[in-house]
Amino acid sequence: MAGYREHISVSGVLGVCYGVGSVLVFGFSPVQGALAGILTWVAGMLPDLDSQTGKPVREVSSLFAAMVPLVTMQHLLAWAGDTETAVLLGVLTYALIRYGGAMLLAKVSVHRGMFHSIPALLIAAEVAYLGYKHDSIYVKMLMAGGVALGFFSHLLLDEVYSVEWTGIRLRLNKAAGSALKYSGKKLVPNVITYALLALFTYAILIDIGLIQDPVNNQRTPLLQHATEELPARQ
Ligand SMILES: [Zn+2]
Incomplete structure (x- = not known):
């Protein structure tokens, strides 16, 4: 199993490449590139939130808890109506994730369970897409892409790291196949994971205008996104 240090270094390097690439190749602003790079870096540690032991995990969960209100600040401002309420909501969000989330995780998660899976990757990217409020679908996709990459x-x-070199031949240790998987051995975590994936996918289909919004019976005009251009070509 790869350690904290390997994860943090690899996703850090990827984050820098992703951020710089998005600015140089696609013309996103340096601030957008930097933010996307940081999301890549943090996302590279996210799956190990399911292991309850050790300082690294505590560090990752506090970093993650701090990132959430910052990244979703635009949403918080829109919901709250004024800055003070938004800041209060941000602090509460932090505390809820940092302490409530940690307690919940300790109860429900199993290391190398569904946190280490392809559907969990998709959920994380979809949450980033939905959580990052921006008029441009491309900026939202940039943030989601960073999370997916990390x-x-x-x-x-x-x-x-689950492939071992024994000196004579390569062999797989017992952790092989436990990370890049579509489903786990237990039914309930699988059902919860796929239900969440379906829910967030549904929300995204509404966001991009493929499905009518059931709340206000309106559809985001598809044309609005179709005519939108990549930042580089504007
Ligand atoms: Zn892991």
């Missing part, structure tokens, strides 16, 4: 690097590293 998360993927984690799963891939865990799989690579």
Whole structure:
């Protein structure tokens, strides 16, 4: 199994490449590139939130808890209506994730369970897409892409480290196949994971205008996104 240090270094390097690439190749702003790079880096540690032991996990969960209100600040501002309420909501979000989330995780998660899986990767990317409020669908996709990339690097590293070189031949240890998987051995975590995936996919289909919004019976005009251009070509 790859350690904290391997994960943090690989996703860090990927984050820098992703951020710089998004600015130089696609013309996103340097701030957007930097933010996307940081999301890549943090996402590279996310799957190990399911292991309850050790300082690294506590560090990752506090970093993650701090990132959530920052990244979703635009949503918080829109919901709250004024800055003070938004800040209060942000602090509460932090506390809820940092302490409530940690307690919940300790109860329900199993290390190398469904947190280490392809559907979990998709959920993380979809949450980033939905959580990052921006008028441009491309900026939202940039953030979601960063999260997906970082998360993927984690799963891939865990799989690579499950291959052992015995001196004579390569063999797979018992962790092989436990990271890059579509489903786990237990039914309930599988059902919860796929239900969440379906829910967030549904929300995204509404967001991009493929499905009518059941709340206000309106559809985001598809044309609005179709005519939108990549930042580089504007
Ligand atoms: Zn892991």
